[in-house]
Amino acid sequence: MTTSIAPRRAAARSAARRGTLLGWLFAVPALVAYCAFVIYPLALGIQYSFYKWNGVGPSEWVGFANYLRVFTDATLLGSIGNAFVLIGFFTVIPVAAGLVLATLIRSLKPGPFSSLSQTILFLPQIIPLAAAGIAWSWMYAQTGAVNQVLSAIGLGFLARPWLGDFQTALPAVGLIGSWVLTGLCTVLFLTGIGKIDQSLYEAVRLDGASWWREFVTITIPGLRQEIAVLVTITVIAALSSFDIIYTTTLGGPGRATLVPGISIYRIGFTQSEVGLASAFGIVLMALVLACVLPIQRLARASDR
Amino acid sequence: MAFSRPRARFGRGPVAVVAIAAVAALGLAGCAPGGSSPTATNSVEVSTELTTDPVVLTIADETGFPLTDDLAAEFTKQYPNVTFNITRDTFANLTANAPKLLASDTPPDLIRLPTIGDTVKDGLLANLDPWFDAYGWDKWSEAQLAPLRMGDDGVRGHGSLYQLGLGYSITGIYMNTKLADQLGIKNTPTTLAELEEDFAIAKAGGVLPMMEGDKDGVVNFVVQAAINQYADPKELMDWILNVEGATYDTPGNVKGAELIKKWADAGYFPSDINSIDYATFVSRFQGGEGLFTFNGNWAAADTQAKMGDDVAFFLVPPVEEGGNHVAMGAANSFSVAAGSKHLNEIVFFLNWIHTNDKARQIVTDVTGAAPGGDPSQTQPKVAPGSLIENALAMSAQIAAENGQVDFMANATAGIYAGAIIPESQLLVTGQISGQDFVTAVQKFYADELAG
Known part of the structure; x- marks a missing residue:
């Protein structure tokens, strides 16, 4: 009995893995769009918030100074x-x-x-x-x-x-x-x-x-x-x-x-x-x- | 059962997204945003000869001001190998996007730019000094060009030339002479006290003393007009040009602002002033509402068309009889992009606007403004007795009395929306004192310059 169960389990597991992989594959287009239009701009926003920058010229690292201004203005x-x-x-x-x-x-x-x-x-x-x-x-x-x-x-x-x-x-x-x-x-x-x-x-x-x-x-x-x-x-x-x-x-x-x-x-x-x-x-x-x-x-x- | 629907499950998602973004931001932290400080060097050899090759020049201008269309059409008529591509956007959008437009790979050759701001520091504007020498612009009115210069210290008013004006404006007061006759007012006021008397007569006679609006800050034509009469023009100009140590909190400025508070308390402004914008106050004045309105030459042609001979245009009177006049005036300023592929051609166009008789005539006809350039050159023809003729005479008088100051709104990029508009909305409704107004504007100015 035990000998026949083990391969079946392995097959089920690999099927499940294939299913997961397929799932991720289907999600890829959405994930790419999500990363490009949500995660990446958000990350940039977080990064910018630590700099003094006019949007064009050189920037300067200022740590939490911008946040300090938000909370004191x-x-x-x-x-x-x-x-x-x-x-x-x-x-x-x-x-x-x-x-x-x-x-x-x-x-x-x-x-x-x-x-x-x-x-x-x-x-x-x-x-x-x-x-x-x-x-x-x-x-x-x-x-x-x-x-x-x-x-x-x-x-x-x-x-x-x-x-x-x-x-x-x-x-x-x-x-x-x-x-x-x-x-x-x-x-x-x-x-x-x-x-x-x-x-x-x-x-x-x-x-x-x-x-x-x-x-x-x-x-x-x-x-x-x-x-x-x-x-x-x-x-x-x-x-x-x-x-x-x-x-x-x-x-x-x-x-x-x-x-x-x-x-x-x-x-x-x-x-x-x-x-x-x-x-x-x-x-x-x-x-x-x-x-x-x-x-x-x-x-x-x-x-x- | 209705109660066993699947639960909404976006509770933990947002936090995870922020966490991922934060990690990504840490990854980016190695490289700082923005470029390195570029050095502006004009890459072409300066020439005052116009090319004979076909050229398309691009201009980014504001919506509602057709001057560049008319000038471009006339230029193409005279030089058929040069054509134009003009894009327009609202003033607010254009000024907000200007640095990004200028920094792009394909910047417009010429752009309407009210405040230089950081654009010179970032190397976005072409330095016009080489052409200044080549064309001999030293014969032009230096007082008009000075505010268009910027030094290495980031202070305007001296240094290299980065802008030119398509017309140079002047501000003053329009008076509805029909209403004045009804109220028994014979002449335009010659002192500030006379102006106040006229306000009082109008108020007593059931006429709105002045038609103004402040939804978008335009009542500052009045606020600054009052300040101009008490402030030292040099001190005020230094402040507008960002000279180090200059302050807005001067006794003259406070006195001017207190006068506005007095006028507000006396009920000389419309009661709904904070919901009236520029277009509304102009059309309401032209429709016969209000004895006076403070505005610039740019409204002269339109106001004349709507009100005929029932309107006068004059400089804001000084405190003392016979004293010197002080008025706001500024270039309708345009800059050339450092990245323009047609530097010689676009500067040729700018020089042509200041020197060609037809171009000068177009500037005055369309905007009612003085065309600038060499003062000894023939001035454009205007209808005798018209408001535009008045406007040109006022420009000349201010130049002779050396009384031109720039607009306070041009002091920094953010001061108009961030301080002058909201504080003046409080001032003209009598909610804050003149001193409060001056203190608040100065605080914002210092904060913004400190960045």
Whole structure:
């Protein structure tokens, strides 16, 4: 018996090895692209962050001096603070609104009205952020649509240049992000709800549960994965935001809407301090990971 | 069951990627990024004769300024063997990409370059000194050329010539004379105090005293105009040219900035100033909003076309009656790439722009700017009584009174976006004092120069 098992095992092992090899072979094109466009630029970024370099001329090794500047410069730290405020608008509002809207749309009878509302909600998602930023900056202007609507409904005293006002600029920019991302959240939640076992809903309804009870005990737990994915995506969008700010306020007024993305762009391309810009970029990446990894962990922990 | 879907498993991935990248970075650490410091030597023999071979010259210019198109067309008409390939990008993109464009294997022969920055140190710009001698540019206005020079110490204002201007600009104040008549204002102000009186009259009469915008920092035409009247022009110029030890924190600068704060508190600026950009404030002034606006000669032709005779253009008045005028003005500066394959040809083109009557006429017609070159040469023809005629006279007056200063925004590559715009947005809404403004700008300047 033993004599016949050993060769079979060896054959199985070599088959497995061949399988692994074949697997790697299939992965090669993707790996090459990944190394060329992710790993290599990231490695270069880390390398640059230790140099004082203008992007063209000779460079000088400066150790951690660039990182020291990132952590001691009040302007740069302030921009990180603004990015965290944006999480409220890019993550909390869209995810909450998406949950509610998806539940409401699900309760509609499937038909033209339901698909129309889905399409309308998703539309902002297909508009490039830069274009959305420009369109919104017109609507937010002193004579723009927002102030016209306010005046029309008797709230004219609230009218102001929303993007030019120190108090309202950051929330105004943040709401553009909410407008764009709510559609994405709603559509993803809708597909998620579709996958929840309908018998669960019937069960709680037989128990006489209210709409709210149903929402909390069935819908939200059932959408845990979607929530984790959306929170991850939107937190990243908030912390690394660039296009909306660039097309609406350029970080102004003052530094009210300055975010890391704009700072990095300016330091790297306007001031030509590639080392400092790289260091800030690496810090931003670390920050994004520090926020996103716990979310992943939480989603997994609650799965068990 | 809905609850047993496979778990998302990208938890540990990012950390691994960063770790791999960090290891790779350590591998790269042996070699420092960037080239060695090159020595700029012009590789061709200087000639003032234009070749008869067919040549294509490339120009990188900003979007929205058609001057180079018109000049190139006229040049090709006169010298058919030379044609042009002109690419355009927005001002912000062009200035951000300029060093990389110049360092590439196929740099543009001529490039719009507002600030020299590190480009001379990195050997990216052609030194124009040999042509200066060959063409005899010593007859040209040295005051206009000085800011286009840079010394070995990295300080502008002296040393070798690295740029030339396609037109030399001048700034001042536009006044809506129709509104002035309605308010009973007869003449353009001749002192700063008179200007302030006019602001007050306008405010009391329900007219916006001045139409300005600061979304993109253009209110600094006003901020610097005020500073110019109190600052020592030499000190201010030294600061802009990065002379060692020069500071922005001078009593004159503070006084000028405090005046802006006073105007902000008095409500002389539009209430939505921080959401108004250049194009918006120009069109709103041309549409009849605001008694005054601070702008440059480049807006003269367009403003005249929109407002006809209802507009005046004049120099910012000095503090004392009859005092010397000080105004910002600068070359619309272009540089030749050190790596250009057609150095003699492109410099011939630059010399032609400054000396050929037709080219000089195009510069003035398109931009309203003085064409520079030899002051004794015939000046371009302009319509009598037009704003452009005014602009040329203002340029001449500033030259005679030696009152031209460069724009503060040209002091360093990053200062406009990094300090002047955000701090002026605070200043013109009265949120910081003049002293705060001056201190913040100086701090950014010192940090940036220290790198």
